[in-house]
Amino acid sequence: MEELHKAAKVAFASTFSFYLKAHNFHWNVEGSDFLEYHDLFGKVYEEVYESIDDFAEKIRSLGTYVPGSFTRFSMLTQIEDETNILAKEAMVAELLEDNEKIIKILKLVFQASEAEQEYGFSDFIAGRMDAHRKHGWMLRSSLKNG
Ligand SMILES: [Fe+2]
Numbered sequence: 001m002e003e004l005h006k007a008a009k010v011a012f013a014s015t016f017s018f019y020l021k022a023h024n025f026h027w028n029v030e031g032s033d034f035l036e037y038h039d040l041f042g043k044v045y046e047e048v049y050e051s052i053d054d055f056a057e058k059i060r061s062l063g064t065y066v067p068g069s070f071t072r073f074s075m076l077t078q079i080e081d082e083t084n085i086l087a088k089e090a091m092v093a094e095l096l097e098d099n100e101k102i103i104k105i106l107k108l109v110f111q112a113s114e115a116e117q118e119y120g121f122s123d124f125i126a127g128r129m130d131a132h133r134k135h136g137w138m139l140r141s142s143l144k145n146g
Helices: 004-027 034-061 070-076 088-115 119-143
Strands: none
Touching: 004 034, 004 070, 004 088, 004 119, 034 088, 034 119, 088 119
């Protein structure tokens, strides 16, 4: 169970970092297609943010505490922080790369969850993988002919 707890916390912290980066890009994107990119990042951050509370409470239900501070997030996250203001295409490319990382992290949590026969949690994680697959599709498509 300890392995599942640890993997779930890493996935949660990484998801929160991913959410924050998408929101940051939504706020700071610039360029001729501003509205398209602003909305693309908006769609991503809103969907991920909506999953955060449920994610946290499901981790609590597994019988462990959930990280909820910037210090803990920065200790656990596998998503690198972005402090520069990037060009819009670079924002999309970076978020796409991070999104792939999130899917890999979620797969590890899924495996740990299955090993513990926590099928309800596995189901939630599978749903998050689906959601991130869709984010990947949207981000990748907007890079084409970019
Ligand atoms: Fe907004």
